[in-house]
Amino acid sequence: MGPLAAQQAPSAEKIQEADKAFRSGYAALGRGDLKAARTDLERVVRLTPQIEEGHSALGAVLYQLGEDTKAIVQLEAALKLKPEDAAAQANLALAYTRAGQPQKALPLYRSLEGAGPLSGDILNGYVRALAASGASGEAAAKLKSALDAEGSSGDAAKLYADLGSLYAQQRMWPEAQQAFEQSVALDAQQAKVHLQLGMVLGMEGQQQPAIDELTKAVNLDDQSAEAQTELGKALITAGNDAEAIPHLQQAITLDPDETSAANQLAMALQRTGKEQAAIPLFQRVLSAEPDNPSALTNLALAYIQSGDAKSAMPLYKHALALNPNNPTVHQDLGAAYMQQSDIEDAIREFQAGLKLDSQNPRLHYDLGLAYKLKDDLPDAMAELKTAARLDPQSPDAPYTLGILYMQDGKFDDAAVHISKALQLHPDNGDGWAVLGSIYKQQGKLDQAASALAQAVKLQPNQPGPHITLAGVLQEQGKRDEATAQRKLAADLTRVAVNRQRATFAVNTGNLLLAKGQITDAISRYQDAIASDPKFAEAHLRLAAALEQQGRTAEAAKERQIAAAMQQ
Template sequence: MDKLPQNGFSALKAILIGSIALSTFGSSQEPSAALRKADAAYRAGQAALAQKDLSAAQADFEQVVQLAPQAEQGHSALGAVLVNRGHVKEGIRELERALAIKSTDSTAQMNLAMAYEQIGASEKAVVLFSKLEADSRLQKYALPSYVLEGYARSLAANRQLGSAIAKMKAALATDSQNAELHDELGSLYAQEKEWSHAQEEFATAIHLNPDLAAAHLHLGLAMRARGEGDAMPEMMEAARIAPRNATIGLELGKTLVADGKDEQAIPIFEHVLQLEPGSIQASYQLALALQRSNQVQEAIALLKEVVAAEPSNAEAMTNLGMALSQAQQAKDAVPVLQRSIALAPESVTAHQNLAAAYVQLSQFGDAVAELHQALKLAPDAPQLHYDLGLALKMQDDAAGAIPELETAQRLDPSAAEAPYLLGVLNLQTGRYEDAAREMNISLKLRPENGDGWATLGSVYEKLNKLPEATSALYEAIRQLPNQPDPHLTLATVLTKQNQPGEAAAERKKAAELMRGNMNRQRAEVATNAGNSALRGGDVEGSITQFHDALSYDPNYVEAHLGLAAALEKQGKTAEAAAERHKAQALKTTGTP
């Protein structure tokens, strides 16, 4: 025996209330044998309905339709049962046949309206609900609350929210303790952005049924929309009550993302995908969270799935192109971003991302062209002016770059990047006073910029402002302890200040750092060769390369780890463990 859906029996009540004996249909003459059989089958179907045995009821009503195809009651009853068993399209066909036979059959109208609402055919549903409402007024009876609820949902789907709210209130007038109805009314208020009324209805729903997960979710979303209190406990409660509800999980993840908590959102989206592996929305949200968390390769794989499923999704293409650029795959990013722009030519972000991909490929002219297109769409976007200034600088067009950077600075005085780049350009073009001014502006906005302090030191050295140069260079050295250039510039400044001993010490430090950097590069090359040999099965050759790497730089962690892996292949577990211990010690001490 089939069990009725949670809110399905209400519709079947209409069948029982509205039924009449088939033997009275269509003629005052003695009924035929077929009609008598049909009448018996119809009564059996009614009895099965009373026992909530939908499978038996369906079989009985199918027999009725075969025996008395012109009797609208059989089509009406069969249609309602089919809808309630989940065979909605088949049920709708039977209900439509019933109304074709007898257009005034209110039972068929009611069940068909509910079925139309169920499949989203809201316009058709509203027409039937309206007829039912008009008839109920003429005959002075009230429509059941479940019918008014379906009417309200259909009106809402047609964007007739005021009327929908009125119908939902009418439903609640006859069923005031129904938590689900309060939740639905709150959702209608939320669509109208009447947040205080929405919150009141959601809170009432929770009071009536504390385990109604949807109401907790909706209350949390309403609180966020109003900026009132901490909505997260309500969202978490919804997820606790319904841990396998993908919609709730998706909304919780999106809320965490909005709060800047991508790391917490990622496992939520992953759980949603376990519940609904084919959810493109969950895949997209997870991809974006991974992309923002620098897990770019994982994001690319998901974004490719999204784009394959939705080839007209320009936004997803734009994000895929950006992710490919982040992964240094600009050559692959360019055609993706070009398709995105073809779909959405007004997308500023797509033009901007395509320009970034062109920069990565050193196609600076193409980058400049894209940025000009973007600026036509958003002329007051400071980032676009900065990007254009940077692209022009890379073309060695300082005259074109400087006004763009000045515009970016004017539009966003709080950003440190534009004045920094202006300082560099002014230094390169010999405008030292301008360079010092811009570099100071940038460093006040972002003092943790070692390269900026080194540049400022160079500018002050050019201006012969030696104490200021010394101060800036010492700060550069503090922030960039492994860079030789600030030491060399400082040596020049100290020489001008008649401090030859201190200058010599700085040059010595610079020389040591240059040797160290060179040795580090040699160690990296040898380690890469060792890893390649190890992957190819040449264990002895890899060990030689790792030893060479460590002869260049005994503190190179990757060489110790590679040597450990090679020694493990030779069965020298103790020596391998010793190498791993050295690597761990170097990581712990932070030795470069």
């Protein structure tokens, strides 16, 4: 633009002042100082509202600042004064498009198109306005026509990316994939396009290719919260929670308001046994989305897993208020009542869940457990049998049935059900110990010895199976072997008692150290080591206390001992 001309100027003085402001604003615009340009151009418009160039320039600056509504006012004013201003037409079309007014934008784009081929942001805006108006086919045709003219040079990579975005909006995944692939083939440094391609591949179920593309996006732009989030989500879909967690953590560091990343991170932490770390993240999600049913139930579950059923209750009730016909939430609320030993309310919730989903084996199992705790054995057995029938691959129902039959003195039935449970879950050391005890009660000593030997193999540090096996061997006349088992049991019991004593001493030492009573804490840590010399934590805590006293050499020695134990 050139200097302002005096068109209907109220005075030569104002025109001179406006001309100076225009030159200053134009210079600021040239050096990228949009705020200064805005201030100068607003002055131009105030001084000479009859001059079209001021409105047009101010509208362009406001558009670049993202203030579309204000930009539209100025650009409309400019075109009233000078309808043929192509720059004002282009900026107004783009502002209309971004402001969600595509129908107003289309006549302007068509006017501009009549003057010659469109390119760059104008073409992109035209395509977006067409798509927003439901003319996706025409939008695609515009891009393809531009690509035919462009060939494989210049803006072709961007045009293919725009075409891919258009297809993705229409959920035309294969076409979108092809367009994005052509774009990155021309320019492999486009982080955004790798991100879009990765998301499309994920929608197509191509997990590893999606992860590969999203990894490229993150490598090209590791400050993109969206790319970090999408890579984290893709890794979770592939079952790689541990790999997903650092990407999701980075995403919420970059964008603390990214609730999707916070929710995904919380669920990944929860699945990896880090419920305490998940709780504040779920709370963050609920702060932004208080009626998010997934976050409500997941936070409640995290409380349950942390032993805080009381905090879980209102969350489950809120979730049920949003959707009273969700059997899973009734089941989870029942579990919360169970944790609080509120058996009657637990039974009520499990029954409510079964009214909605009568074929849910887990609900039948949970209801059976509730009846068991209520000492209602007939109803407990009926529910557990139903659970076993509905889910014949789960060991839980037959195992619990076996325990009930054993407690009722029905050892034959108990052995049948425990054996079935062990066929489904052969690594259950407690189960083999129970089965061995049942066989012993039945006088089936060989079978008892075999089951107990398996229990000892699976749980070598538990004294109980050794003691029971010793009794079986004694009855079989194998006195030396029985004596050996009793000795093992006694040694294991002694170790367990010593570890318990050492743990108590360490906990006491920790309390003393927190109070600044370092000498007393050291004494308790030394007591712990005397009770259990192989307790690595006691050596580490002693090292920390010694270091606070300046005894660095002794502290280093304790850490070396602990490190050797942990290898």
